[in-house]
Structures are given as C-alpha cells and as structure tokens.
Amino acid sequence: MATDLLESLQQQIVPAAGAATLSHGCLVFSLAPEELMPTVRRLKEEFGYDLFLDVTAVDWPADALRFEVVHHFASSRQPLRVRLKTRVAAADPGVDSLAKLYGSAAFMERECHDMYGIAFRGNHDLRPILLYEGFTGHPLRKDYPKGREQPLVPYRN
Amino acid sequence: MAARTVPIVPAAPQGAKDGAFEYLTTRKDELVGWARKFSLFPYPFVTACCAMEFMAVSASPYDTDRFGAALPRFSPRQADLLMVVGTVTHKQAPVLLKVYEQMCEPKWVMAFGVCASSGGFYQNYAALPGIDRIIPVDVYIPGCPPRPEMVIDGIMQLQDKIARAQHPILTRTF
Numbered sequence: 001m002a003t004d005l006l007e008s009l010q011q012q013i014v015p016a017a018g019a020a021t022l023s024h025g026c027l028v029f030s031l032a033p034e035e036l037m038p039t040v041r042r043l044k045e046e047f048g049y050d051l052f053l054d055v056t057a058v059d060w061p062a063d064a065l066r067f068e069v070v071h072h073f074a075s076s077r078q079p080l081r082v083r084l085k086t087r088v089a090a091a092d093p094g095v096d097s098l099a100k101l102y103g104s105a106a107f108m109e110r111e112c113h114d115m116y117g118i119a120f121r122g123n124h125d126l127r128p129i130l131l132y133e134g135f136t137g138h139p140l141r142k143d144y145p146k147g148r149e150q151p152l153v154p155y156r157n
Numbered sequence: 158m159a160a161r162t163v164p165i166v167p168a169a170p171q172g173a174k175d176g177a178f179e180y181l182t183t184r185k186d187e188l189v190g191w192a193r194k195f196s197l198f199p200y201p202f203v204t205a206c207c208a209m210e211f212m213a214v215s216a217s218p219y220d221t222d223r224f225g226a227a228l229p230r231f232s233p234r235q236a237d238l239l240m241v242v243g244t245v246t247h248k249q250a251p252v253l254l255k256v257y258e259q260m261c262e263p264k265w266v267m268a269f270g271v272c273a274s275s276g277g278f279y280q281n282y283a284a285l286p287g288i289d290r291i292i293p294v295d296v297y298i299p300g301c302p303p304r305p306e307m308v309i310d311g312i313m314q315l316q317d318k319i320a321r322a323q324h325p326i327l328t329r330t331f
Contacts, residue, residue, distance in 0.1 A: 131248070144282065146280065147280060148282060150247060151247050151290070152247055152251050153247075155290045
C-alpha cells in the first residue's frame with residue numbers, strides 16, 4: 001500500500017526540476033515556484049492529502065536562490081507524508097498562497113511572513129501574528145542581528 | 158454534698174487601668190512595616206515554566222502562607238506584590254507595564270527566576286532582557302527555575318526591606 005502510493009506519487013508528481021527522495025518516512029519534492037500550486041492541487045484532489053501541516057522556510061545566505069519555502073502535508077488516508085521544497089530568490093521571495101486550498105494555511109503563512117519575509121501571493125492578510133506592528137526586519141533570517149532589540153515600551157534608563 | 162463555689166472575679170471599675178498591655182512602645186514606621194511585611198498580597202504575573210515552581214512554593218510543603226504571602230489576588234488593584242514569574246517578551250511588555258501601573262501604592266516587585274531578572278539565556282529579538290528595563294524591581298531571585306528555598310529567601314529579604322523602609326502614609330495625627 002505504502003510502496004504503491006510511493007511509486008505512483010514519485011512517477012506522477014516528480015517535477016521537471018528535481019527528483020523525489022524519501023527522507024525519514026516523508027516524501028520530499030523540490031519544486032520551482034510556479035510548480036507549487038498545481039502540485040498541491042493534485043496532492044489534495046487526486047492523492048487525498050487533506051491535512052496541511054506546516055509551512056516554514058530555510059535561509060541559505062550564500063545561495064543564489066536564497067530561501068527555501070517548505071510545506072508539509074499529511075493525509076488521513078495515506079500512510080506517507082509529503083514535503084515540498086520551493087526555492088525562491090531574495091529579490092522576490094514569494095510563492096503562491098495555499099489559503100484557498102487549505103484554510104489553515106492562512107495563519108501559518110502569516111507566521112512564515114513574520115519570520116522570513118516570504119510574500120505569499122494571494123494571502124491578503126499578512127499582518128504580524130507572532131511579532132507586533134512596527135517590528136522591522138525578519139528575525140529568523142540569518143542577517144538579522146542577534147542582539148537587535150525593538151522594544152515596545154521605552155526603557156527606564 | 159458541698160456546694161460548688163465558683164470564684165467571682167469582680168469586674169474592673171469603670172475607668173480603672175489594668176497593668177497588662179495598656180501601652181506598647183514602638184516606632185510608627187516599624188509598626189506599619191511589621192503589619193505590611195506579613196500581609197503581602199501577591200499578583201502572580203505568570204508567563205512561563207517558572208509557574209511550576211511558583212505552584213510548588215505556594216503549596217503546603219513550602220507554604221508561603223507562613224510569610225503572609227499566600228493569597229494570590231487576580232486583580233492588580235488588590236495586590237501589593239507583583240511577582241513576575243517567567244519570560245517577558247517585548248510584545249508582552251506593555252501588558253506588564255499596565256498591570257504595574259494599576260497597582261496601588263505601596264507596591265513591590267519580585268523578579269522570579271532568571272528570565273524575569275535578566276532575560277536569562279534568551280538574547281534574541283523576542284525576549285525582554287530583564288523586567289527592570291521597564292519597571293523597578295525590589296527582589297531578584299535567580300535560578301532556572303529557582304528552588305523553593307530561594308523563593309522563600311527572596312520573600313524574607315523583601316520582608317526585611319519592607320520592615321526597614323519608611324512608610325510615608327503616616328501623618329502628623331498618627
């Protein structure tokens with residue numbers, strides 16, 4: 001069952017850019033940004049991946065495509081998780097929002113936007129969710145200074 | 158059968174003075190300080206894992222009630238000891254300041270644990286590096302989390318501080 005699924009996923013969703021790998025029981029695809037939306041739609045509609053787990057990002061400061069946006073999916077019917085990695089450049093760090101397919105994606109994309117500054121196209125509410133209004137910068141990027149403080153209350157001395 | 162005799166103590170005549178406990182001599186500041194140090198009403202501003210230690214020190218094995226500091230008031234307007242228990246973030250700092258400003262004088266602040274005292278091991282975009290950046294602190298209790306003995310020591314040090322302090326509500330008529 002699991003191997004059948006694995007084979008069909010690997011054969012049908014393998015993108016042009018990269019091959020799928022199996023990592024700790026999780027099938028990993030590397031995608032180009034424009035492949036993300038069709039891939040997710042197929043995962044949801046054809047393979048039954050009905051649970052959106054998480055979206056986060058990885059900052060690779062030395063790479064040309066600096067940010068790697070990572071989506072995780074699970075299914076209530078399939079015994080295999082799926083991870084999608086999408087590389088985007090620092091100049092235009094944006095991918096399509098999945099909020100139309102999975103309602104829960106809206107808040108998680110807000111958090112990812114807080115921390116990494118990834119712009120999710122189609123998510124119209126990217127206000128700070130963990131950070132606060134007025135916070136400048138994205139603290140989990142590698143170039144955010146470790147000791148930089150942005151206090152909301154002025155210090156006493 | 159002999160009649161049982163009950164000694165009858167005559168009531169003191171009106172206006173007469175009894176020798177015992179008619180007068181007590183003390184300093185006014187000491188009297189008020191003594192009363193205040195045994196009636197600390199804490200407001201627990203509990204944000205993080207130090208809460209477990211706060212519960213341990215409040216419960217009967219360590220029992221902060223012995224120091225008169227057992228009854229948490231869940232309104233800052235009824236409290237006079239602000240116990241900041243746990244990490245305070247920059248996002249939360251306005252809330253802490255608002256709670257502090259709602260408390261009536263006299264008021265004291267205890268930084269419970271290393272995060273409240275100095276930020277602890279958090280040195281990042283999110284954590285406030287010590288609540289004394291925004292409000293004055295009377296007692297710092299280090300430790301991650303502090304042992305109950307350290308909390309009790311902190312309470313006793315605060316009691317000493319209160320007992321030694323000036324209590325300026327006293328006016329010329331009292």
